[in-house]
Amino acid sequence: DQQVKQNSPSLSVQEGRISILNCDYTNSMFDYFLWYKKYPAEGPTFLISISSIKDKNEDGRFTVFLNKSAKHLSLHIVPSQPGDSAVYFCAASGGSGGSNYKLTFGKGTLLTVNP
Amino acid sequence: GAVVSQHPSRVICKSGTSVKIECRSLDFQATTMFWYRQFPKQSLMLMATSNEGSKATYEQGVEKDKFLINHASLTLSTLTVTSAHPEDSSFYICSASGHLNTEAFFGQGTRLTVV
Numbered sequence: 285d286q287q288v289k290q291n292s293p294s295l296s297v298q299e300g301r302i303s304i305l306n307c308d309y310t311n312s313m314f315d316y317f318l319w320y321k322k323y324p325a326e327g328p329t330f331l332i333s334i335s336s337i338k339d340k341n342e343d344g345r346f347t348v349f350l351n352k353s354a355k356h357l358s359l360h361i362v363p364s365q366p367g368d369s370a371v372y373f374c375a376a377s378g379g380s381g382g383s384n385y386k387l388t389f390g391k392g393t394l395l396t397v398n399p
Numbered sequence: 400g401a402v403v404s405q406h407p408s409r410v411i412c413k414s415g416t417s418v419k420i421e422c423r424s425l426d427f428q429a430t431t432m433f434w435y436r437q438f439p440k441q442s443l444m445l446m447a448t449s450n451e452g453s454k455a456t457y458e459q460g461v462e463k464d465k466f467l468i469n470h471a472s473l474t475l476s477t478l479t480v481t482s483a484h485p486e487d488s489s490f491y492i493c494s495a496s497g498h499l500n501t502e503a504f505f506g507q508g509t510r511l512t513v514v
Contacts, residue, residue, distance in 0.1 A: 288442070320505075327405065327492050327494075327505035327508045328492070328505050330504070330505075373443065386448055387445065387494075390442055391441060
């Protein structure tokens with residue numbers, strides 16, 4: 285049973301435009317959400333996170349939105365750059381305050397930003 | 400962010416042999432380490448959680464006698480795949496977190512191929 289779902293396996297966007305990556309979850313105990321970026325044959329790198337007490341968190345070009353009632357979150361990247369091309373994983377944790385509790389990952393979305 | 404080093408990055412071994420993967424936190428004390436496994440086009444699946452000085456907690460379906468985890472010090476955890484089979488071929492990733500960390504930091508991953 286997939287508790288964290290990324291229903292789009294891939295997304296292609298033009299450079300300079302907005303990339304929107306979506307994630308849904310089913311476990312209402314999750315209270316901390318993270319986005320990771322991953323290149324082939326490398327470990328994930330942390331991008332941005334959001335606690336369930338918030339509905340938005342912004343860091344430079346990256347913004348994460350959380351809709352608790354819909355159990356949905358999204359990552360917005362604007363403007364998108366070719367270097368953003370990678371697989372993006374959504375992850376969730378039931379340990380409040382951080383990812384030093386075990387994470388449950390989605391399957392990832394491959395983002396391709398075309399020049 | 401903090402640095403987690405995983406070694407080796409790639410390993411090829413013969414069926415029936417054992418392989419050890421190391422995960423080191425280079426600039427912080429990792430009280431908790433996590434081991435993940437990723438199959439192609441799949442999400443990262445948590446295999447086990449290890450706390451320094453105590454036995455690892457394995458996720459359901461993960462054979463603890465096959466995947467031996469040792470977290471003997473605050474900077475090192477090892478995963479040993481015993482009597483490896485071709486179906487154990489996968490990408491293994493560790494992450495580490497310390498007392499003062501709200502985030503877990505990932506190693507670079509190890510591509511294991513069993514022939």
